[in-house]
Amino acid sequence: xxxxxxxxxxxxxxxxxxxxxxxxxxxxxxxxxxxxxxxxxxxxxxxxxxxxxxxxxxxxxxxxxxxxxxxxxxxxxxxxxxxxxxxxxxxxxxxxxxxxxxxxxxxxxxxxxxxxxxxxxxxxxxxxxxxxxxxxxxxxxxxxxxxxxxxxxxxxxxxxxxxxxxxxxxxxxxxxxxxxxxxxxxxxxxxxxxxxxxxxxxxxxxxxxxxxxxxxxxxxxxxxxxxxxxxxxxxxxxxxxxxxxxxxxxxxxxxxxxxxxxxxxxxxxx
Amino acid sequence: xxxxxxxxxxxxxxxxxxxxxxxxxxxxxxxxxxxxxxxxxxxxxxxxxxxxxxxxxxxxxxxxxxxxxxxxxxxxxxxxxxxxxxxxxxxxxxxxxxxxxxxxxxxxxxxxxxxxxxxxxxxxxxxxxxxxxxxxxxxxxxxxxxxxxxxxxxxxxxxxxxxxxxxxxxxxxxxxxxxxxxxxxxxxxxxxxxxxxxxxxxxxxxxxxxxxx
Numbered sequence: 001x002x003x004x005x006x007x008x009x010x011x012x013x014x015x016x017x018x019x020x021x022x023x024x025x026x027x028x029x030x031x032x033x034x035x036x037x038x039x040x041x042x043x044x045x046x047x048x049x050x051x052x053x054x055x056x057x058x059x060x061x062x063x064x065x066x067x068x069x070x071x072x073x074x075x076x077x078x079x080x081x082x083x084x085x086x087x088x089x090x091x092x093x094x095x096x097x098x099x100x101x102x103x104x105x106x107x108x109x110x111x112x113x114x115x116x117x118x119x120x121x122x123x124x125x126x127x128x129x130x131x132x133x134x135x136x137x138x139x140x141x142x143x144x145x146x147x148x149x150x151x152x153x154x155x156x157x158x159x160x161x162x163x164x165x166x167x168x169x170x171x172x173x174x175x176x177x178x179x180x181x182x183x184x185x186x187x188x189x190x191x192x193x194x195x196x197x198x199x200x201x202x203x204x205x206x207x208x209x210x211x212x213x214x215x216x217x218x219x220x221x222x223x224x225x226x227x228x229x230x231x232x233x234x235x236x237x238x239x240x241x242x243x244x245x246x247x248x249x250x251x252x253x254x255x256x257x258x259x260x261x262x263x264x265x266x267x268x269x270x
Numbered sequence: 271x272x273x274x275x276x277x278x279x280x281x282x283x284x285x286x287x288x289x290x291x292x293x294x295x296x297x298x299x300x301x302x303x304x305x306x307x308x309x310x311x312x313x314x315x316x317x318x319x320x321x322x323x324x325x326x327x328x329x330x331x332x333x334x335x336x337x338x339x340x341x342x343x344x345x346x347x348x349x350x351x352x353x354x355x356x357x358x359x360x361x362x363x364x365x366x367x368x369x370x371x372x373x374x375x376x377x378x379x380x381x382x383x384x385x386x387x388x389x390x391x392x393x394x395x396x397x398x399x400x401x402x403x404x405x406x407x408x409x410x411x412x413x414x415x416x417x418x419x420x421x422x423x424x425x426x427x428x429x430x431x432x433x434x435x436x437x438x439x440x441x442x443x444x445x446x447x448x449x450x451x452x453x454x455x456x457x458x459x460x461x462x463x464x465x466x467x468x469x470x471x472x473x474x475x476x477x478x479x480x481x482x483x
Contacts, residue, residue, distance in 0.1 A: 102478075104477050104478070105477060108479070110478065110479045110483070112478045112479070112482050113407050113482065114405075114407045114482055115478070151347075151409060152483065153406055153407045153409075153482070153483065154406065164479075164483055167479055167483045168409070168483055171409070171479075171480075171483070175411060175413060175414050178414070178417075179413060179414070179417055
């Protein structure tokens with residue numbers, strides 16, 4: 001068996017389509033055996049959400065200095081789904097003393113649960129706050145014991161966890177595509193076989209797009225190109241940006257800006 | 271015993287014997303853990319099953335293929351243990367009138383010794399003891415292993431020489447010669463080193479997330 005194809009998985013988050021419905025959050029909890037976040041967990045500031053929606057209120061520019069005076073119809077709710085950015089230059093990786101987190105050959109920042117000793121250095125060094133520590137043994141009510149996904153390890157107390165880009169689905173996709181076609185998993189097979197991450201599958205507006213940066217015909221190719229010499233991503237879309245780009249983490253998750261109808265003069269719901 | 275050195279009334283030699291025994295016990299414990307297979311006693315011959323199912327009779331004498339009962343093995347992640355219904359394909363005819371173990375099976379299926387349905391009886395699944403256990407943080411899939419090895423020419427040749435199917439030949443790589451076992455036991459340690467050695471030999475991926483996710 002030859003080595004696996006060096007995929008480079010990535011995601012596009014189109015903020016313009018996001019309605020902040022949190023279907024991705026629910027899908028992720030169910031797919032990845034994420035613990036149930038009770039009210040207490042939120043009060044402790046220790047909920048585990050591999051993807052979460054950040055909500056912002058945006059006021060018109062002229063009211064920036066005094067937002068309380070802004071007319072309510074001009075205040076806009078803005079939603080930002082934040083998940084592990086799978087940084088190329090990830091700050092969480094060099095601080096792990098046991099190599100429990102590293103970058104694999106498919107462009108994923110992976111967390112190896114059985115190596116993790118729970119120092120929490122990675123979470124403290126993550127600028128996106130998307131790494132979560134299991135302070136307690138996760139418990140599910142008895143009636144939910146058959147709900148757990150058998151393809152995903154249940155993380156015990158003292159283990160760091162984070163978004164894995166639903167690697168269990170990618171592995172299953174690889175197996176099934178290789179078995180059926182003898183080929184490699186590509187964007188087309190990914191879409192047809194529903195091997196994309198749970199959040200992407202659940203998103204009702206299609207604001208999340210998952211694919212392979214190295215696939216020239218893939219879904220991501222219209223937004224991002226990979227420079228062959230420097231191996232860096234070149235953003236092709238005017239709206240594309242990366243979270244905290246200035247700190248140099250080179251995230252593999254690319255965001256597309258919200259189109260503001262007032263600024264562009266295009267029609268909209270206002 | 272008068273001449274032997276003592277502490278109080280206890281001869282010192284007893285202390286030596288006791289510490290030797292303790293060290294032996296620790297050594298066996300460590301070796302057992304290291305090989306992850308018991309050396310002797312305590313289930314070294316495999317766990318007791320609710321029904322003493324003889325693989326050798328079914329595979330060697332009757333010539334049933336592995337994947338006939340473990341149906342999912344060539345298509346999915348888990349090999350799966352067959353449902354009781356599947357045993358009844360044969361065992362309503364080969365009934366339990368002369369064999370107490372088959373009678374036990376028929377009782378699970380809600381039938382009497384001669385294979386006739388007992389009115390009002392509820393069929394029960396059989397609680398087989400798991401023999402090959404891997405930790406929860408390991409995700410193992412049978413299908414790609416069978417797919418790869420059944421395509422290897424040396425495996426096909428070995429299977430032809432032994433007069434068995436390639437699939438059966440591949441099963442023996444990890445599970446040992448189950449066709450000759452009256453009681454199944456774990457043959458290989460199936461620890462991570464065992465897996466990784468093989469993955470290196472056959473140029474399979476050794477990235478952590480091949481198995482751990």
